Amino acid sequence: MADLPECPSASDDSLLPDELRAWMLVLASTGAVEQRLRSVVKERLDVSHDEFLVLCLLAEQPTGLRMTQIAELLGRPKTRLTYQIACLQHAGLVTRQAVCGDKRGVEVALTDKARRLLAESSGQLAETVLQALDQFMGPAQREAMRALLPGLASEADAQ
Template sequence: MRKIEEPRWLTVEQQAVWRSWLNAVNVIQEYLESALREFDLDLGEYEIMVHLSEAPDHRLRMSELADRLRHSRSRLTHTVTRMERQGLVARTTCPGDRRGVIAVLTQTGWELLVQAAPYHVQSVREALVDPIDPADFEALGRAMQAVVNARS
């Protein structure tokens, strides 16, 4: 744990923004999760399928997939195991590297993603994009990228 000499407390305005952000993240996540429940998916599973669908041959090394999702390898392994039981993904060994494992989006997974994607996009629009003024949405994108850049 890093040592903090003197905490820089948030101002009242900063505290209000911070709490609005926390509340919004929870509201958005709940909304997106509820839309995906119809497809027996959660947001984490959906994101795994999206990343695999965008990869060449719908396959990625598990370690690369974990990095892209910013998940721990154990968390990803647990989720992929559950998805594998549902027939949405499969795992195979990496050619030329027996220790490497590759996650592959199955045909069943692809078909479910194609079916769920329009509903997910609609829920993203309803939960985040449409309620925000376009200029504010652009500013939000810049702000979130600044956060990512500061921690990457």
């Protein structure tokens, strides 16, 4: 976007230290991405954004994760996560099983159906993330973020 303000860290008269300005940029960028992803996730996977985050965590695990680990990683209350996992299980996207040797432990894993849906949707989801970040960030932020996301358009590409 041509009318974005300069990168906040470029200002010498800021009240906030660089670390807090960077954190605020991360939060704002995350919000922009989440807003865009919500509709794409619902359309492509027919799950909520929070359920999508669970699927993404599980996609990075070869076997699965304990419910307590998922709750900690997402910063979600265990009761809310239990409901989300039940919805995902009902949709045939995850399985739940007791952890061997731990009566209270429950491990959650992706089903083949979930893996197929994520594989089919990943390109469009990745493009949605890049578009949201590209539209939200100014040139300096895009340059800093490009180290993490090489597909993010350069300033010349964005014009």
